[in-house]
Structures are given as C-alpha cells and as structure tokens.
Amino acid sequence: MSDSVIIIGITLVYLVMVLVVGLRARGQSSSSLEGYVAGGRHVGVVILFFILGAEIFSAFAFLGTPGWAYKHGAPAFYILAYLSLVPITIWALGPRVAKLGRERGYLTQGDMIADHYRSKPLGMLAGIIGVVALVPYLTIQIAGAGLLFQAATNGMVPFWLGGLLAFVVVAAYVFCSGLSGIGWTNLVQGVMMIAIAWFLGLAISERLYGGVGEMFIQIQQQAPEYLTMPGATGMGWGYFSTAVLVSAFGGAMWPHLFMKFYSADSGKTLRKISVFYPYMLICWCRCCSSASPASWHSPIRPWSVLTPCC
Secondary structure, three states: OOHHHHHHHHHHHHHHHHHHHHHHHHHHOOOOHHHHHHHHHOEOHHHHHHHHHHHHOOHHHHHHHHHHHHHHOHHHHHHHHHHHHHHHHHHHHHHHHHHHHHHHOOOOHHHHHHHHOOOHHHHHHHHHHHHHHHHHHHHHHHHHHHHHHHHHOOOOOOHHHHHHHHHHHHHHHHHHHHHHHHHHHHHHHHHHHHHHHHHHHHHHHHHHHOOHHHHHHHHHHHOHHHHOOOOOOOOOHHHHHHHHHHHHHHHOOOHHHHHHHHHEOOHHHHHHHHHHOOHHHHHHHHHHHOOOHHHOOOOOOHHHHOOOOO
C-alpha cells in the first residue's frame, strides 16, 4: 500500500471524526437564534480559546505565513508582531461588547452599529460590508484545504475534490449545530494541531539541521538576508510598522472574530483568553521556523516544509 493511499485513508477518517463531533454538539445548544449564533452566551474559556484561535489561525496559518517565511524571511515577523498586539484589543474591547450584547441582544456588528447610531441603514451597510469582506476569506479557507489534500496525496486527491470535501464537512456541522459544533470541532482540532506543530517544528529542524540552533546558524551562513530587515521583499521599517499597527487595531474587528465576543459567558473569560492567546503564536513560530530558505533543497516533501500549525 502506497503512502498516498494511507494518507487518504487517514484524512477521510479525520474528516468523519470531525463531522461526528460537530453533529453530536447539536443537542448542546438551544434552538433559538441566540443559541445557534452565540452559543447561548455561555461559552467558557477553553472552548472560546480554541474558537478564537481557529478564527485567525486558518489557511493563512496553514500555508500563508510559513510560505512567507519560506520565501521572504524576516518581514514575515510583522504577522507575529500584530497578532501579539491583537489580545490587547480583545482585553479592552471584548468584555464591553459581550456585556452590551447580553443586555441588548446583539448578535452581529451591524446590530450594535444600528442601535448605537440609531440608524438601520448604517447597520445594514456594515452587515453588507462584513459579508462581502468574508467572501474572499472563506474562499481562501476552501482553497487552502484543497491545496493541502492535493499536496499530501501527491495529486491523488485533486485540488477541487479536497476543497469540496472540506467544505461539505464544515458546512454540514455548522448548519446543524451552529456555534456549539464549531466550538467542539475546534477544540479537537486545536489540541491536535498544537501537538503536531510542536512535534514537526522540532522534528524537521532536528532531521535537516541537527536542531533549531544549528538551523539558524546554517541560515545565517547561507542566506543571512533572510534574518534581517528588509529581507527579500524590500519591506522597510515604515511599511513594517504600518502593517503591524493597522492589523493590530483592525484584527479584532473582523466580523467573524467580533461576533464571538457575544458568546462569552463573561468579560472575565475574554480577558483570560487574551492573556493565554499568545500561546498560539508560540506554536506558529515553531511551525514557521521549519519553513526556512535552507530547506529549499531538503529531502522532505515541499508540503511538509509548509506544515500547518495551530
């Protein structure tokens, strides 16, 4: 039996497991709109931690950031910089949003804007902008899943079929279980991805270079421009700083992330999450460190160098 067939089998088992977990969560939420969208506003620290993690660390974490680090070097750290600041926004903004949502029944950004400014057209405009902005974001997630399936199976599962399988599974449990299904599947997948990220981050550097420290020594010797700004992109400090600040202040305003504030059981829960949230970045750093320029001619398959992290 070939490696590709084994990988396909493992992938299908994984998809079935995720689907079962997501569908079983259906009975844990009320049939009301508030229960479906906001989990009844009683989601605790652990589940919400992984929900918020999945909202940001998605296909961009799977392929985009390791790809940037692999190709451009040091400028990729702007992503880690702004994600280190996003928890500050969550700490300051999240509890207030959660409280207002509980008191006034908000479920979307449009609800809050319409009520605050007493303008339904303005709220509708905010909703339309949010939906339009999410279309390319969702498309990237589907495309990322398709690319991973295709690469991991050496093309036995084509790009379109891999994307379709992932889309069908996610659509099924989200439609049936709402936020409860999202929460439990993200918990299962998050634990797996944290373990995988640490294992691969250490294993790849150990196999190719003899350790993380030795890896950076070799990068410094072979491609020192990848460890200094502006790297291979010509990304100067002005560009770097602006990208960090805009992304840090705007990150918590993404519609799919902002709406999760309404689901928290308390403001204290959101503040706890903001404290522990940077742990996700540690996993990401471990993942991205394996996608180094010195790996370009490694014996490991390219898809494993661009390994997904949590």
